[in-house]
Amino acid sequence: DFVEDIIPEGHIAHYDLNKLHSTKDAMKLKEHVLIATPMQTFHDAYWSNLLKMSYPRSLLELGFIIPRTPTGDETLKKLEAAVKNVQTGKVEDRFAKITILRQDSQSFDKLGEKERHSLAVQKERRSAMALARNELLFSSIGPSTSWVLWLDADIVETPATVIQDMTNHNKPVLAANVYQRFFDKEKNENSIRPYDFNNWAESEKGLEIAKNMNEDEIIVEGYAEIATYRPLMAHFYDKAGKIDALMALDGVGGGCTLVKAEVHRDGAMFPNFPFYHLIETEGFAKMAKRLNYEIFGLPNYLVYHIEE
Amino acid sequence: DFVEDIIPEGHIAHYDLNKLHSTKDAMKLKEHVLIATPMQTFHDAYWSNLLKMSYPRSLLELGFIIPRTPTGDETLKKLEAAVKNVQTGKVEDRFAKITILRQDSQSFDKLGEKERHSLAVQKERRSAMALARNELLFSSIGPSTSWVLWLDADIVETPATVIQDMTNHNKPVLAANVYQRFFDKEKNENSIRPYDFNNWAESEKGLEIAKNMNEDEIIVEGYAEIATYRPLMAHFYDKAGKIDALMALDGVGGGCTLVKAEVHRDGAMFPNFPFYHLIETEGFAKMAKRLNYEIFGLPNYLVYHIEE
Ligand SMILES: Nc1nc2c(ncn2[C@@H]2O[C@H](COP(=O)(O)OP(=O)(O)O)[C@@H](O)[C@H]2O)c(=O)[nH]1
Ligand SMILES: Nc1nc2c(ncn2[C@@H]2O[C@H](COP(=O)(O)OP(=O)(O)O)[C@@H](O)[C@H]2O)c(=O)[nH]1
Ligand SMILES: [Mn+2]
Ligand SMILES: [Mn+2]
Numbered sequence: 001d002f003v004e005d006i007i008p009e010g011h012i013a014h015y016d017l018n019k020l021h022s023t024k025d026a027m028k029l030k031e032h033v034l035i036a037t038p039m040q041t042f043h044d045a046y047w048s049n050l051l052k053m054s055y056p057r058s059l060l061e062l063g064f065i066i067p068r069t070p071t072g073d074e075t076l077k078k079l080e081a082a083v084k085n086v087q088t089g090k091v092e093d094r095f096a097k098i099t100i101l102r103q104d105s106q107s108f109d110k111l112g113e114k115e116r117h118s119l120a121v122q123k124e125r126r127s128a129m130a131l132a133r134n135e136l137l138f139s140s141i142g143p144s145t146s147w148v149l150w151l152d153a154d155i156v157e158t159p160a161t162v163i164q165d166m167t168n169h170n171k172p173v174l175a176a177n178v179y180q181r182f183f184d185k186e187k188n189e190n191s192i193r194p195y196d197f198n199n200w201a202e203s204e205k206g207l208e209i210a211k212n213m214n215e216d217e218i219i220v221e222g223y224a225e226i227a228t229y230r231p232l233m234a235h236f237y238d239k240a241g242k243i244d245a246l247m248a249l250d251g252v253g254g255g256c257t258l259v260k261a262e263v264h265r266d267g268a269m270f271p272n273f274p275f276y277h278l279i280e281t282e283g284f285a286k287m288a289k290r291l292n293y294e295i296f297g298l299p300n301y302l303v304y305h306i307e308e
Numbered sequence: 309d310f311v312e313d314i315i316p317e318g319h320i321a322h323y324d325l326n327k328l329h330s331t332k333d334a335m336k337l338k339e340h341v342l343i344a345t346p347m348q349t350f351h352d353a354y355w356s357n358l359l360k361m362s363y364p365r366s367l368l369e370l371g372f373i374i375p376r377t378p379t380g381d382e383t384l385k386k387l388e389a390a391v392k393n394v395q396t397g398k399v400e401d402r403f404a405k406i407t408i409l410r411q412d413s414q415s416f417d418k419l420g421e422k423e424r425h426s427l428a429v430q431k432e433r434r435s436a437m438a439l440a441r442n443e444l445l446f447s448s449i450g451p452s453t454s455w456v457l458w459l460d461a462d463i464v465e466t467p468a469t470v471i472q473d474m475t476n477h478n479k480p481v482l483a484a485n486v487y488q489r490f491f492d493k494e495k496n497e498n499s500i501r502p503y504d505f506n507n508w509a510e511s512e513k514g515l516e517i518a519k520n521m522n523e524d525e526i527i528v529e530g531y532a533e534i535a536t537y538r539p540l541m542a543h544f545y546d547k548a549g550k551i552d553a554l555m556a557l558d559g560v561g562g563g564c565t566l567v568k569a570e571v572h573r574d575g576a577m578f579p580n581f582p583f584y585h586l587i588e589t590e591g592f593a594k595m596a597k598r599l600n601y602e603i604f605g606l607p608n609y610l611v612y613h614i615e616e
Contacts, residue, residue, distance in 0.1 A: 017412035104325035134575040143447040267442040267577040273598040290581040
C-alpha cells in the first residue's frame, strides 16, 4: 500500500489509494489505524486504557485536538508528559505517529455534565465540536491510514482487543455501545447505565419532525423535549445476547466509533451546519449514508464513559 | 506556526492551528500553499507554467491524484519523470513536498471535450471528480498548509505571480476567470473565449428551479437545457477593467481557485451527492457558505485552459 518514496531527498511520496485496504483482517494485514480524540480533559484512565490495547502500536497513529482554553492548557501539559513517556521508551512500545493539535476554532471551556447536556446549549456546543473534529481529521489522516477510531477522551474502559474486534466486522462505520458505571444507591451496588444516545436508527416520527422543521433547526437525540421515538442503541443492550450482534443505525455518536478511512476520504465529515437537520457525529452518519455507506452499531459491545 | 517536534525520534508533531495563518502577506509570512491537481492527462504546458510561478518553491506543496485508467498510467509516468527532474535538481529549486496519489474511487477514461460536456454525462462524471478531489484533499493537506490552490491539470497559462496575486486578496475562496485561447476562423486571428461556467452568482431563477426539483436532482451550470439566468463570471470579463476587480460568487469551478486551508479544515469538501442540488466544486462553494465563508471571483484575472 505504501510505495517507498522514489527520491527520499526530494520529499516525494507515492501512494496508491487503490491498494490501501481496510479489511476484516486489519491486524494481520498491518492496516494503520488512526485513533482520533478531541480532548478537553486528560484522564489517566483514558490513557491507561489506551496503553492496554493490544493492536500493535507500530500500526497505531494517534491524533489529539485540544481546546484553546485554560483547561486545555492543563490538558496539553498532561498529555505531553504521557506521550513523552511512551515515545522515549522502548522502540517497540512506541506509537507509529502522534499528532497533537491546538484548536483554531471556538472552544467551550469545561461545562459540568448537566450543563453541557442541556438542550439549549447543544447546538452551539455540538457545532463547535464538529469543527474541532474536522480540524483533527483533516490534519491527522494520512495517505496510509486505513481506519479511523473516534475515541472520546472520557472513554475509560474498552476491551483490550477493541480495534481487532471492531475492524473484524468490516463495516464502513461501526459504533460501540457507550455505557457508564455508577453506584446504584437504591440497590446499594455497582451498576451500569446507558450513556450515549447518539447511536440510533431513524424512526417515522423522527422523519416527520424533520420534515416540519425550518431549514436551520436541528434534532439532537436523547432529549425529552424532542420525542423522536427513534430506537436508541443504548436501550438495545442485551446482557445475555451475543457480543457481536449488529444493529443498523442512522445516527452515531463519537464515543467509540470506527470508520473506514475511505468514508472520510470520500468526503464524510462532521457538519457544523444542519445537514438533514442533523449536526456533528449524527450529521456525519447522514453524510456517510449519502455517500452510500452503511452504518452499524454493536449493542452488546460495551465501552465505558467516565463518571464525573 | 510549526513548533519543532519535541521528541523527533518518537514521531511526535505539535501544531498550533491557532497560530497557522493565511493572510494577504502570504509570501512574506512564509505561508505554505498546497497546489492540488487532479490529473487525467499530463500536459507539458501545465508543468512549465507551474515551474514559472514565482512563489518560493520551499513554500509550495504539490498534490496530484491520477485516475486508475490506461490514460492514468501514461500520465503517472510523465509526471514522475517531470517531478524527478525538479526534485533531484538544485536543492533551492525543489518543492517542499510532493504527494502523488493513485485514485481509489471510480475514474472515467479520457472523454473528448464535447462528450464530457454533454449534460447527460455530467452527474456521473462530476460525482466521480468530487470523490477524486476529496481523496486528494484528505491525503495531501497537512497541519502546516495555509492555503490550497485548486489548479486543474489543463490550466496551461497563469500569471507567474498567480499565488501572490490571489492570496493578496485575502478571501476564504477566490476563483480566477478561466478562459481559452483559440484561433477565430471568421476573423482570421488569435482570440480568447470564456471556458469555465462554474463560477457564478445565484439568481432568482436558479433558486426557483432548485426549489421545484426532486431531492436528488442537480443543476449543473452552463447548459442551455437548464436556463438559470445566473450571472456567470465568465461573461463579466472586462478587458479595460481593473485586474483586481472582485465579484461575489455562489458557485465555483476547480480550474484555478484558491481556498484558505481553514475552510477545508472546517469541513468544506466536494459533495458527490446533491447538496442544495449542487455537486462537486459548486457544492463545495455552497458548503463553504454554510460554514459562513464568503466566496469571490476575479472576473478580469484570466488564466487559460488548454485548447484540445
Ligand atoms: N478539542 C476540543 N475537545 C472538546 C471540547 N469540548 C469537549 N471536547 C472533547 O470532546 C469529547 C466529547 O465531549 P463531551 O463533553 O465529553 O461530550 P459528552 O460526553 O457527549 O457530553 C470529549 O473527548 C471531550 O474531551 C472542545 O471545545 N474542544
Ligand atoms: N484524478 C482524476 N482526475 C480527473 C479525472 N477526470 C478528469 N480529471 C482531471 O480533473 C480536472 C477537470 O477535468 P476536465 O475533464 O478537464 O473538466 P473540464 O475542463 O471541466 O471539462 C482536470 O485537471 C483533469 O485532468 C478522473 O477521473 N480522475
Ligand atoms: Mn463525554
Ligand atoms: Mn479541463
